[in-house]
Amino acid sequence: MDAEEFRRRGKEMVDLVADYLENIEDRPVYPDVEPGYLRSLIPTEAPQDPENYEDIIKDVERVIMPGITHWHSPNFFAYFPTASSYPAMLADMLCGAIGCIGFSWAASPACTELETVMLDWLGKMLQLPECFLAGTHGQGGGVIQGTASEATLMSLLAARCKAVRRIQATNSDMSEMEILSKLVAYTSDQAHSSVERAALIGGVKMKKVPTDEHYAVRKDMFMKMVEEDKADGLLPFYFCATLGTTPSCAFDKTEELGPLCNEENMWMHIDAAYAGSAFICPEFRPLLNGVEFADSFNFNPHKWLLINFDCSAMWVKKRADLIGAFKMDPLYLKHENQESGLVTDYRHWQIPLGRRFRSLKMWFVFRMYGLNGLQAYIRKHVVLAKEFESLVRADKRFEICADVVLGLVCFRLKGSNELNQNLLKRITQCREIHLVPCQLSGRFVLRFAICARKIESHHVQKAWQHITQLTFELLQEPEH
Amino acid sequence: MDAEEFRRRGKEMVDLVADYLENIEDRPVYPDVEPGYLRSLIPTEAPQDPENYEDIIKDVERVIMPGITHWHSPNFFAYFPTASSYPAMLADMLCGAIGCIGFSWAASPACTELETVMLDWLGKMLQLPECFLAGTHGQGGGVIQGTASEATLMSLLAARCKAVRRIQATNSDMSEMEILSKLVAYTSDQAHSSVERAALIGGVKMKKVPTDEHYAVRKDMFMKMVEEDKADGLLPFYFCATLGTTPSCAFDKTEELGPLCNEENMWMHIDAAYAGSAFICPEFRPLLNGVEFADSFNFNPHKWLLINFDCSAMWVKKRADLIGAFKMDPLYLKHENQESGLVTDYRHWQIPLGRRFRSLKMWFVFRMYGLNGLQAYIRKHVVLAKEFESLVRADKRFEICADVVLGLVCFRLKGSNELNQNLLKRITQCREIHLVPCQLSGRFVLRFAICARKIESHHVQKAWQHITQLTFELLQEPEH
Numbered sequence: 001m002d003a004e005e006f007r008r009r010g011k012e013m014v015d016l017v018a019d020y021l022e023n024i025e026d027r028p029v030y031p032d033v034e035p036g037y038l039r040s041l042i043p044t045e046a047p048q049d050p051e052n053y054e055d056i057i058k059d060v061e062r063v064i065m066p067g068i069t070h071w072h073s074p075n076f077f078a079y080f081p082t083a084s085s086y087p088a089m090l091a092d093m094l095c096g097a098i099g100c101i102g103f104s105w106a107a108s109p110a111c112t113e114l115e116t117v118m119l120d121w122l123g124k125m126l127q128l129p130e131c132f133l134a135g136t137h138g139q140g141g142g143v144i145q146g147t148a149s150e151a152t153l154m155s156l157l158a159a160r161c162k163a164v165r166r167i168q169a170t171n172s173d174m175s176e177m178e179i180l181s182k183l184v185a186y187t188s189d190q191a192h193s194s195v196e197r198a199a200l201i202g203g204v205k206m207k208k209v210p211t212d213e214h215y216a217v218r219k220d221m222f223m224k225m226v227e228e229d230k231a232d233g234l235l236p237f238y239f240c241a242t243l244g245t246t247p248s249c250a251f252d253k254t255e256e257l258g259p260l261c262n263e264e265n266m267w268m269h270i271d272a273a274y275a276g277s278a279f280i281c282p283e284f285r286p287l288l289n290g291v292e293f294a295d296s297f298n299f300n301p302h303k304w305l306l307i308n309f310d311c312s313a314m315w316v317k318k319r320a321d322l323i324g325a326f327k328m329d330p331l332y333l334k335h336e337n338q339e340s341g342l343v344t345d346y347r348h349w350q351i352p353l354g355r356r357f358r359s360l361k362m363w364f365v366f367r368m369y370g371l372n373g374l375q376a377y378i379r380k381h382v383v384l385a386k387e388f389e390s391l392v393r394a395d396k397r398f399e400i401c402a403d404v405v406l407g408l409v410c411f412r413l414k415g416s417n418e419l420n421q422n423l424l425k426r427i428t429q430c431r432e433i434h435l436v437p438c439q440l441s442g443r444f445v446l447r448f449a450i451c452a453r454k455i456e457s458h459h460v461q462k463a464w465q466h467i468t469q470l471t472f473e474l475l476q477e478p479e480h
Numbered sequence: 481m482d483a484e485e486f487r488r489r490g491k492e493m494v495d496l497v498a499d500y501l502e503n504i505e506d507r508p509v510y511p512d513v514e515p516g517y518l519r520s521l522i523p524t525e526a527p528q529d530p531e532n533y534e535d536i537i538k539d540v541e542r543v544i545m546p547g548i549t550h551w552h553s554p555n556f557f558a559y560f561p562t563a564s565s566y567p568a569m570l571a572d573m574l575c576g577a578i579g580c581i582g583f584s585w586a587a588s589p590a591c592t593e594l595e596t597v598m599l600d601w602l603g604k605m606l607q608l609p610e611c612f613l614a615g616t617h618g619q620g621g622g623v624i625q626g627t628a629s630e631a632t633l634m635s636l637l638a639a640r641c642k643a644v645r646r647i648q649a650t651n652s653d654m655s656e657m658e659i660l661s662k663l664v665a666y667t668s669d670q671a672h673s674s675v676e677r678a679a680l681i682g683g684v685k686m687k688k689v690p691t692d693e694h695y696a697v698r699k700d701m702f703m704k705m706v707e708e709d710k711a712d713g714l715l716p717f718y719f720c721a722t723l724g725t726t727p728s729c730a731f732d733k734t735e736e737l738g739p740l741c742n743e744e745n746m747w748m749h750i751d752a753a754y755a756g757s758a759f760i761c762p763e764f765r766p767l768l769n770g771v772e773f774a775d776s777f778n779f780n781p782h783k784w785l786l787i788n789f790d791c792s793a794m795w796v797k798k799r800a801d802l803i804g805a806f807k808m809d810p811l812y813l814k815h816e817n818q819e820s821g822l823v824t825d826y827r828h829w830q831i832p833l834g835r836r837f838r839s840l841k842m843w844f845v846f847r848m849y850g851l852n853g854l855q856a857y858i859r860k861h862v863v864l865a866k867e868f869e870s871l872v873r874a875d876k877r878f879e880i881c882a883d884v885v886l887g888l889v890c891f892r893l894k895g896s897n898e899l900n901q902n903l904l905k906r907i908t909q910c911r912e913i914h915l916v917p918c919q920l921s922g923r924f925v926l927r928f929a930i931c932a933r934k935i936e937s938h939h940v941q942k943a944w945q946h947i948t949q950l951t952f953e954l955l956q957e958p959e960h
Contacts (some may be wrong), residue, residue, distance in 0.1 A: 001567055003566075006494070006498055007498050010569075012492050016574070018490070035589070035823045036593070048850055061560070067593060068589075068591075069580060069588040069589070071579055071581065079587070084577075085485040088481075089576045090493050093493045094540065096497070096569045097564075098829070099552055099562060099564045101562050109515070110511070110548050110646045113516070113518035121524075136519065157681060177661035178659065179658065193813070200682065201804055247811075279569035307838055308579055326677050326680055330672075331724075331919045331924075332917065333916075351632055351633065352626050353628075354629035354782075354789060356789055356790065363630055368481055370528055370531070393567050425816075436503065436813075438811055439811045
């Protein structure tokens, strides 16, 4: 395909993209396919000779679309949102064309420098403490990770390295393995599975702190665990706080927990993967209070800030902590500006070596929406969640299972877990809307997350009508 | 920006992309900017209100382009290639529009299933042993990782977990920490820095095996190290072989090394990040011989197979080894088809949870090029590398420093490292072509990698003329 054909096909693709997103509501949100459906629809081997582009495009509708869960449908209320916007898609096209790999400053200075400045822009939108910003002389700074899982892992590895060095400095007789065997990390019993996974990867113990009736970690319980572990000869070194847990969007009490972590020389990482975007609104910013005690902070603009996946924003107070853990400089990656102090080589900040020019997406979105536009977007979603909450509360057959703070509503039918499992099964089978469950205090709960960029009040109303209709049918059945 | 405006802006962007790539040769390949150049060119904060799209596009030329290292310029010969093609870019546009997150089968069945089948297609192109393919009943299978670094890390973690379980099964008195402290991994002294980094992350020792005069690991040296370590009470568990090392594109002797690893119960991972693409050509396939002994194999189609970053293909013989290491199933990620045996939940195969629909790029590229087109592309690059090799060999002032097998030529001026450093410095400062160095046997060596999709013989000839012109000037100077 030469440039001339690309100009034609690219413009057709732009229309295909716009058509897909404009008409997404006409498609069932959840696909009706069985595992293995796709293999029989395409050949078993790649073609020997080039095919026609038209045939590929026809196959998008024939092969791909029947198996798509349409995350951007206004009938999609599952998991948490994944961001999508036209400015981000335009920036991604440019990113693909430039196609640079930004592992070091020299590998494409603009790729690195725009990222540093965009993370400063975003940090200011969140009113992050100055110490997290890079500026021109700061010790902190931000980086785009692929996902929150990687940000958590990087923070845990940096904390592990820092703890080993600190403990060895005062206990020179302790081997690294001995220290590692005594290190203990903590997180909420509501934390995302990726946090526990980070500890498994890092080869350190992780303990789950029981949460209060709002599913939040509080100081008293956490301090008790730390004290007991210290008495047992263990070495507490890391706490991953969650602001906006996945099951119920609960918020750990970081204002209480942060000072304790600081006193105990424990690294505090804050994972606000979903909720973080809301902190750009002054009325939600208090939820981030306590970040001043954290060593690192992360959230996903690719969830709720209109920047297509992947774009997970992470800041550290001391970038030396992060890059000190794994800095390696083979000759083929060295460059002459490396030691100037002004240069950031992002490969030391992350697990992968290569990286795309993802900050272009941030730049396009921030400028095309402006802070006001982004705040309006967040607020609209929160209003819609509250609207859904009111509908649930007005129906005595249902109950709300957790505080509705942002865009997630956890609810259930009063009654058995089985009853709620049956309700969700019917919802899934109808394919008109899509939700996923969670477990709260042993109860099977339905999660209703406001997700789509183009969702309106009437979608929420229609979803609720659908849920109550299925509830009506379910409760008619003899066994209930 | 609504759909209507996106249709207009998207088509403009398609032209911008085509214009950029058609005229890329007119730009200096390496940017003339100082560290920190970008910050002063844009505001210190995000705008409060939306800006004009035209202003953003103007800023691409004003702010971004001056700081770009143009990886797709035919004058770019640095690092290794990073892939770029129009079909891949079209697929990426579609990927952005669908915008699904494929962490589980249910999260978007097409995203998971197309990936499994594309990795089978690609595995067949490489003539991988059947056991690496998923098929409908296989125990193996492929996955798209973001980068080779992540593939290496995943293989090391899986090997670590498998080794601990195996050793504990027969030595129930050994604690996990005791085992970890004795585990030892190996790789070539020419291996990529990410391999050593994987061991640091995984908290295990890694030893570097000295290479022969072709920069390859051979059995005798490796066996000696393993025997000595076993005699010292250590537990060898993992070997990362490299096919196509970063410094000189050398090939470890996997046909000798594989049986040894199998006998010693060591996991053999093969990292063929760059060279792997060439194995689709029958004449280069013998370089992959020995893969039948490996537990996992990885290469980067995003380097040399025309699929834009990121797309790193990894296969394992037993997928249970990979997913068994870190499987976690919180309720919000469970789905009803999970236990059917036919379903792949790729989140268990990788470090991140989320993932884009990257197999679309493979599907578009394989179909638009066909196997013949892809082979022709590889062969053309190899021919051009040989052409450059001939030019160097014909000039008595220069020497070739390593076998030229694929698209990389390592060469230097006969003389001191300082002389070669000065030559490279001049090349970099002229910005007409771009190369990076490596170190081979203590010597400073220039790497000339065939990179761009649109490179032709005349670019290679012009590059050599430029190098010899700069050499002439350099050797004229009094100090030489």
